[in-house]
Amino acid sequence: MSAHVFIAEDEASIVSLLKYNLEKEGYKVSHSENGEDALKQIKSKQPDLILMDWMLPELSGVEICKNLKKDNKFNDIPVIMLTAKGEEEDKLKAFDTGADDYVTKPFSQKELNARIKSLLKRSKPQSSSDIVEFTDLKIDRITKRVYRKDKEITLGPTEFKLLDFFIKNPKRVYSREQLLNNVWGEDIYVESRTVDVHIRRLRQAINIQNTKPLIRTVRSAGYSLES
Amino acid sequence: MSAHVFIAEDEASIVSLLKYNLEKEGYKVSHSENGEDALKQIKSKQPDLILMDWMLPELSGVEICKNLKKDNKFNDIPVIMLTAKGEEEDKLKAFDTGADDYVTKPFSQKELNARIKSLLKRSKPQSSSDIVEFTDLKIDRITKRVYRKDKEITLGPTEFKLLDFFIKNPKRVYSREQLLNNVWGEDIYVESRTVDVHIRRLRQAINIQNTKPLIRTVRSAGYSLES
DNA sequence: TCCTCTGTTAACAAATGATTAAAAAGGGGG
DNA sequence: CCCCCTTTTTAATCATTTGTTAACAGAGGA
Numbered sequence: 001m002s003a004h005v006f007i008a009e010d011e012a013s014i015v016s017l018l019k020y021n022l023e024k025e026g027y028k029v030s031h032s033e034n035g036e037d038a039l040k041q042i043k044s045k046q047p048d049l050i051l052m053d054w055m056l057p058e059l060s061g062v063e064i065c066k067n068l069k070k071d072n073k074f075n076d077i078p079v080i081m082l083t084a085k086g087e088e089e090d091k092l093k094a095f096d097t098g099a100d101d102y103v104t105k106p107f108s109q110k111e112l113n114a115r116i117k118s119l120l121k122r123s124k125p126q127s128s129s130d131i132v133e134f135t136d137l138k139i140d141r142i143t144k145r146v147y148r149k150d151k152e153i154t155l156g157p158t159e160f161k162l163l164d165f166f167i168k169n170p171k172r173v174y175s176r177e178q179l180l181n182n183v184w185g186e187d188i189y190v191e192s193r194t195v196d197v198h199i200r201r202l203r204q205a206i207n208i209q210n211t212k213p214l215i216r217t218v219r220s221a222g223y224s225l226e227s
Numbered sequence: 228m229s230a231h232v233f234i235a236e237d238e239a240s241i242v243s244l245l246k247y248n249l250e251k252e253g254y255k256v257s258h259s260e261n262g263e264d265a266l267k268q269i270k271s272k273q274p275d276l277i278l279m280d281w282m283l284p285e286l287s288g289v290e291i292c293k294n295l296k297k298d299n300k301f302n303d304i305p306v307i308m309l310t311a312k313g314e315e316e317d318k319l320k321a322f323d324t325g326a327d328d329y330v331t332k333p334f335s336q337k338e339l340n341a342r343i344k345s346l347l348k349r350s351k352p353q354s355s356s357d358i359v360e361f362t363d364l365k366i367d368r369i370t371k372r373v374y375r376k377d378k379e380i381t382l383g384p385t386e387f388k389l390l391d392f393f394i395k396n397p398k399r400v401y402s403r404e405q406l407l408n409n410v411w412g413e414d415i416y417v418e419s420r421t422v423d424v425h426i427r428r429l430r431q432a433i434n435i436q437n438t439k440p441l442i443r444t445v446r447s448a449g450y451s452l453e454s
Numbered sequence: 455t456c457c458t459c460t461g462t463t464a465a466c467a468a469a470t471g472a473t474t475a476a477a478a479a480g481g482g483g484g
Numbered sequence: 485c486c487c488c489c490t491t492t493t494t495a496a497t498c499a500t501t502t503g504t505t506a507a508c509a510g511a512g513g514a
Contacts, residue, residue, distance in 0.1 A: 072361045072397055073454065095341035100349070101328070114322035122327070122349055143398045144445045156470055157447040194472055196492065201470095219480070219491065383459055421461055423503065446469070446502065 003120050006047035007031035008038035008064065009082065010057055014105075018051065021109050022116075035059025039067060047077065049120055054083040054094070062097045069098035078119040082107070134167050135227045137206065137214065148208050158183065159202045166215075166225040175222040199223055230347050233274035234258035235265035235291065236309065237284055241332075245278065248336050249343075262286025266294060274304065276347055278339075281310040281321070289324045296325030305346040309334070361397050362454045364433065364441065366390060375435050385410070386429045393442075393452035402449040426450055 005027045009015050015031050022029045030045065032038040035056040042050060042064075050068075052061040061081060068074040081094040081102035094102040101115050130141045138147040144160065146153045155163065161183045166174070174182075176192040184190060203215050216226045232254045236242050242258050249256045257272065259265040262283040269277060269291075277295075279288040288308060295301040308321040308329035321329040328342050357368045365374040371387060373380045382390065388410045393401070401409075403419040411417060430442050443453045 070358065070360050072359055072394055091338055092341050095345050100345055108318075111318055114319055118322055118327055142400065143451060144400045144448050158471070190472065191474095193474085193492095197472075197494090200493065217492070385460070417461065418463090420463080420503095424461075424505090427504070444503070 002026050002028055003048040004028040004030070004045070005049050005051065005116065006038075006042055006045065007051045008035070008042075008056060008061065009051065009053040010034065011053075014053075014082075017109075021113070025113055025116075027116075033057070035061070035064055039064050042068065042077070043074065046074070049116060050077055050079045051116075052079055052081055052099075054081055062093070065097040065099055078122070080112075080115060080119070132164075132167050134170050134225065135214075137163075137167065139164060139167060146206075148206050151208060153205055153208075155205055156201070158198055159205060162198055162202055163206070163225075166223075170225045170227070173216075173218045173222050173224040178222065195223075229253050229255050230275040231255040231257070231272070232276050232278060232343065233265075233269055233272065234278045235262070235269075235283060235288065236278065236280040237261065238280075241280075241309075244336075245339075248340070252340055252343075254343075260284070262288070262291055266291050269295065269304070270301065273301070275350065276343060277304055277306045278343075279306055279308055279326075281308055289320070292324040292326055303350060305350055307339075307342060307346070359394055361394050361452065362441075363438070364390075364394065366394060373433075375433050375438070378435060380432055380435075382432050383428070385425055386432060389425055389429055390433070390452075393450075397452045397454070400443075400445045400449050400451040405449065422450075 005022050007015055007018055007022075007029065009018070009031065010033045012033075015033075019029050019031065030041065030047070032041050035058040037058070038052075038056065039059060052064060054061050056064070065079050065081070068077065068079070075098070078100040079098070081097075081099040082105060083091070083094060083102055084105050091102055100119055103112055103115065132139050132141070136149045138150075139160075140146070141164065146155055146160065146163065162179070165179070165183050176195045179195050180188075180190065180192065199215060199217075203213065206214055214225055214227075216224050218224060232249050234242055234245055234249075234256065236245070236258065237260045239260075242260075246256050246258065257268065257274070259268050262285040264285070265279075265283065266286060279291060281288045283291070292306050292308070295304065295306070302325070305327040306325065308324075308326040309332060310318070310321060310329055311332050318329055327346055330339055330342065359366055359368070363376045365377075366387075367373070368391065373382055373387065373390065389406070392406070392410050403422045406422050407415075407417065407419065426442060426444075430440065433441055439453075441452055441454075443451050445451060
């Protein structure tokens, strides 16, 4: 689950240097050499961080940055500007366009890494607790969406809650009674057979082609989520 | 509702310079001259940002920073380190301790201001600018106009507020109750069915020919703005 | 006053939930 | 190893909840 860094830079030597170093750090890296293409790629790939040259062919880094910062969908992506001259004015302009940091060439790779780490740290934690993964299952509590192998799955409210509950303690076996208390609620009384039915529905829903069944039945004990 | 900046620095001349400039920028400023006291004050005052000298009497800036970053309650407060020498090693150490940025003395006040602004922007989610876009939707909070694919759309006040609220956190699902609290107001009581009606009106209004519906209903959960 | 906006209501449609019963599977004792 | 009893799965059905839609009446501003 490494972060994805996008490089918008037209000098090939710099790109390869950056790429080499960033990949060594464990980041997924992609890049583009011209502004227009960069913007397109950024919008489709939604990287976790962008390194952007101040000057770019077609569309300047400044323009791209402004464009991104306007759009709610992308304005959370941190941008580090790479600027050639260390001039005061440029630095300020960089921040004005919405850049989150800037680095002047020539830059120290170590320092750049540190700045990248710092920015990523800031943007990550918000989403972490609300999105839970277990093997190839992913559930997003904010958007109420569930994915299996990155394919979206539609679940009814109860099935969603059921899965959400299971995923909190994978591999643990829950009795029907425990499930009723935790998923349905303490004071709601329904037949315990009902659990079976919803288990079945959940199974059907998350069962994408030739994947192992994820829900194990433990005879006379209950069910559990398995890998 | 100006941000509160805390200065931990023992050189009086620097403190007064910083204080003067920051207050001119509209920040609330407080400070301390020794490390131990600084830590205490920070924990009680919970400032929005900290400017910290690398070296401080009693307890060094590094120590304070580490201490803060360990504690969940304070590790979200951005820290800018003020370091005397511009040496590579120090920069890296600064980041290692959890600092979010650093500035070397002598520093440009303008640049410092820019960095402060940038960090505060990150921690305050209310970065609400006046014109916000989400995919092909654009909303202008000043002129109260809404555009879809650059075509203007007319919305009633409530629909406008609804959309405005949704666009702040696209893709996030809000319950009727949340919508009522945030769009209508905490203490206004209307039926929750009313939300449905306004959702429908909003849907109709933003639904320009053959475009995907932008508002998703999540059964028994609420609604969300989707791309 | 007229018009727009708002909130309520009611009828309708769709989705989900629970229950039941029958079939299948599992486990243990003889 | 087979038979019987228990538990689980499955499918079909019915009930209930939830959301959609349209119509209406009142409030408030132009």
